[in-house]
Amino acid sequence: MSPHDMILTPTGLRxxxxxxxCTIGRGGLSGTKRxxxxxxxxxxxxxxxxxxxPDRLPAPAPWAIPIGPRDLWSDDIRDPAYNQLVRAPHGFSHExxxxxxxxxxxxLVTDWNWPEAEPGRGSAIFLHQWRRRCFPTAGCVAFSRADLHAIAPKAVPGTRVVVR
Known part of the structure; x- marks a missing residue:
């Protein structure tokens, strides 16, 4: 393990x-994500x-991509673009x-079931802001706004997220 790894522990993300x-998914941890x-x-x-x-904050890192008004993430197992960024209008289920x-x-987007997604194996495993402390996610890892804004500029493409 490297100090540059993000390691999920029972007390938070090291x-x-x-x-x-941080908070995790309401279904806990799973080795058989669906x-x-x-x-x-x-x-x-x-x-x-x-x-x-970009209408709410400056770019947190040079490699960050602005979210546009038509940006969606496909979560439909029937969609050929399942677990990918897509644009509206989009005829499949999405976020x-x-x-x-x-x-x-x-x-922050992880490579869970990406880029070659297996339909039904799970989509959109992100690191994002929590709704509120201790409120579970749909499978993502979530942080307070201040902590996420402190973490994001220190992460780089390829940073490992270890979930044991």
């Missing part, structure tokens, strides 16, 4: 010598992208990346 409080189960998948994942709302709430103002 990264760069600090433990950051779409809609609410679980956070076990394994070694990597940060492969960063998105941000809006540009939300009214601040939950996706800043998003």
């Amino acid at each position: 990264f760069l010598g600090r433990v950051w409080p 779409e809609g189960d609410g679980a956070t998948p076990r394994g070694v994942h990597h940060i492969v992208g960063m998105f941000y709302r 809006a990346m540009r939300r009214a709430d601040p939950m996706y103002d800043l998003v």
